[in-house]
Amino acid sequence: MSGPISVTSRPISDDDRRQLKEQEAIRLGVADVTFAWADVENRLVVLLSKVIRDPQMLLASAIYFAPSGIEVRTTIVDCALRRLVSSSPAGPLIIKEWKSLLNRLKHLRTVRNKVAHGQMAIFGGRGGYARLTSPIFKMDDNIMESITKGQKPGLGSNELKNSVASVIEASTEIQKFSDYVDLIYSGDSATLLQRLGSLKDGSRSPDLQGTQTPKEP
Numbered sequence: 001m002s003g004p005i006s007v008t009s010r011p012i013s014d015d016d017r018r019q020l021k022e023q024e025a026i027r028l029g030v031a032d033v034t035f036a037w038a039d040v041e042n043r044l045v046v047l048l049s050k051v052i053r054d055p056q057m058l059l060a061s062a063i064y065f066a067p068s069g070i071e072v073r074t075t076i077v078d079c080a081l082r083r084l085v086s087s088s089p090a091g092p093l094i095i096k097e098w099k100s101l102l103n104r105l106k107h108l109r110t111v112r113n114k115v116a117h118g119q120m121a122i123f124g125g126r127g128g129y130a131r132l133t134s135p136i137f138k139m140d141d142n143i144m145e146s147i148t149k150g151q152k153p154g155l156g157s158n159e160l161k162n163s164v165a166s167v168i169e170a171s172t173e174i175q176k177f178s179d180y181v182d183l184i185y186s187g188d189s190a191t192l193l194q195r196l197g198s199l200k201d202g203s204r205s206p207d208l209q210g211t212q213t214p215k216e217p
Contacts (some may be wrong), residue, residue, distance in 0.1 A: 015128075019122070019128060019129060019130055022129065022130045022156065022157055023120060023122075023130045025157030025160075026120060026130055026131075026132050026155075026156065026157050026160065027120075028157075029132075029155075029157050029160025029161060029164070030115050030118075030132065030160065032160065032161075032164045033111060033112060033115045033160055033163060033164055033167070034115065036164050036167040036168055036171065037070075037112050037167060039167075039168070039171045040105070040167060040170070040171045040174070041064075041070065041073070043171055043174040043175060043178075044064065044073065044074065044077050044174060045057060045060055045061050045064045045065075046060075046174075046175075046178055047077055047081065047174055047177055047178050047181070048060040048063065048064055048076070048077045048080055049061075050178045050181040050182065051077075051080045051081055051084050051181055052080065053185070063076060064076060064077070070109070070112075071109075074102065074105065078098075078102065081094075081098060081177065081181070082095060082098075084181065084184065085180070085181075085184065087184075088184050088189070088192070089189055089193075090180075090184075090189060090192045090193055090196055093193075093196045094177070094180055094196065097176075097177075097196070098177060101170060101173055101174070101177075104166070104170050105170055108163060108166055108167050108170065111155065111159070111160070111163040112163075112167075114132065114134070114154075114155060115132065115160075117134065117135070118132045118133060118134055118135070118154070118155075119132070119133060119134075119135050119136065120132060121133045121136060121153075121154065123152070123153070129152065129156075130156075131152055131153055131154035131155060131156055132154050132155040132156070132160070133153055133154030133155075134154070176195070179195065180192060180195065180196075183195070
């Protein structure tokens, strides 16, 4: 009978621990990005429900989630909001803010898409570094280009954290437009313009004096 076989494993180095910690941070970052964008979609449904006056959000939800992609869903909310605010004296100001927010969300969606279609990749072997990249067999030229330049390809946990913070900030701003819609329907143009920063020292902007959005019957 043969004796016990001695198996000697390589001790875990500080580099190994650092890589494992980064892998876990990337996993958490992927989850946080996903959850942050779910909140964006929920807030867009609320906004659409305000525009079409659907307090139970049953119709708004059905309309919003009918398309499969968030780009088309956002376009639905965009068209509905623009149509409503076009009748308000504050419309141009609202649209200016709204376009700025949509541009930010469009930029932030690039990280969301990378998270949705990416994978964890380890560069440099054991003790190397972890990154979130496009699938390796996609043969992404950007990966090789980054490595050639001495840069880390893809996304690390810090980039994911920064993206999450930006998405949360943008998501919170969507609530402002729900408030604007409420003010449009109430006919309270003065408060609406104050919210938009158009009123100073209690005086109304000259081009908007005497304007009041009529209440709907």
